[in-house]
Amino acid sequence: MYKIGIDVGGTNTDAIILDENHNLIHNVKSPTSLDIKTGIETALRNLLKEADIDKTKITHAMLGTTQCTNAIVERKKLAQVGVIRLGYPATASVLPYTAWPKDMIEKLSGNYALVHGGYEYDGQILSELDEQEIKTILGEWQDKVESIAIVGVFSSIKNDQELMVRDMIHEVYGEEFPVSCSSLIGSVGLIERENATILNAALCKVIETTTNGFVQALEEEGIFDAEVYLCQNDGTLMSIEYAKQFPILTIACGPTNSIRGASYLASIKNTMVLDVGGTTSDIGVLQDGFPRESSVAVEVGDIRTNFRMPDIISVGLGGGSIVRADNGRITVGPDSVGYMIGQEALVFGGKTLTTTDIAVRLGMADVGDKSLVSHIEEQFAKDVLSVISSLVEQAIDKMKTSSEDIQLVLVGGGSIIIPDTIRGVSQIIKPENGDVANAIGASIAQISGQYEQIYIYSKEPREDSLKDAQDKAVKQSVLAGAVSETIELVEVEETPLAYHPENATRLRVKVVGKMK
Structure with a gap:
């Protein structure tokens, strides 16, 4: 019984094999290819060849991928989206796509329709749904859109209108x-919420290509019967079918994989984690073994959204970050040689000074040919290290909730560039196999389900509301691939809404269960 975990980073694609007891059997790193798919195939091929295991005993395969993030940032491979907002005429003053980058609107076609429907903040109807209005729009959009986003006013209280429109579209x-x-x-x-839904709709082709490509890569290597999962950005997994419904949940799954992997490797459930890659460093906080969630609206590709995202700070600092000195002023990054580090860095015979070269010069790492960096003055190397320390210290300070020194788990292939002492850090833990923490995090994850809704406790008692939310979260986790008998409640968050006259509360429930 084996599990395969693959995580695609900006610089490297990591692949690992674990046995049924979560012992690491083998791991490989391959440069992330421009098309990503080739890098996955190469990593998988090398992993299976070097591990030399019985492929028929591989039961699960997990993929953490940056495909959806890249598609939004690069404005590539996105679907033509139609937006149906249920809220006319109340919401006509602020139209869909307001404050979106112009190039993104053009990519997604910019088709939208404001129609009757929606609810008031207390669940009272805003206006009745007009089925003929919807059918007319669908007739006009025939062959013009590849995906549709439905957005109802206060559908977080009551979503039956959204579901009715979904049925009509189908x-x-x-x-x-x-x-x-x-x-x-x-x-x-x-x-x-509308922005997040539009982005989710735009990613339907990307996720289809990604999931099909991963399955094909497995089959080409003779793996036919494994359960296949994709990583979510809360440190858990989802089935392929669920991923196709909610591709946006793969955004920022890389850092969460590293945080979960760091927790497992260090056997710590509450700590701060620094994951240093080839291009960026990600800092997150572990709470009870899961990444702390962001409590503020998050921008994805310059678009403001409010869907679930981990609380992560990314810094343009990695093992491939380019070091420059201009009139005595030293800068590190944010640009990087990335997956070309094996050709570009000085220690590998290249011509670009990187942070890895500095680490080798100071005896912090033993990679490449150290004689190729012997000409670098020691004081200059120490000054560069001081700049690196400052970048890390500033990022850690932003993630702290108090002035006390914190414990830090350090992982990632680029962690060799981080000094042994950092101001504000009482202890640095470097777990064994930390360089592949992201792939380990992908392969040990459970399946989660999450549900969020506004409940009015004066109309529906708190106990009944909690049970309803938990039942719906359990349903989501089963859809995502969890075994129902193993599902347990891990988080309940209640936020009273001060503006509501009837004791309304935003209730968010999260459950996790074992994979099939």
């Missing part, structure tokens, strides 16, 4: 047509 366009409902994706707040 009736007209077919059951396989991609539809995203905002009540299942974002939180309270119409515009941010």
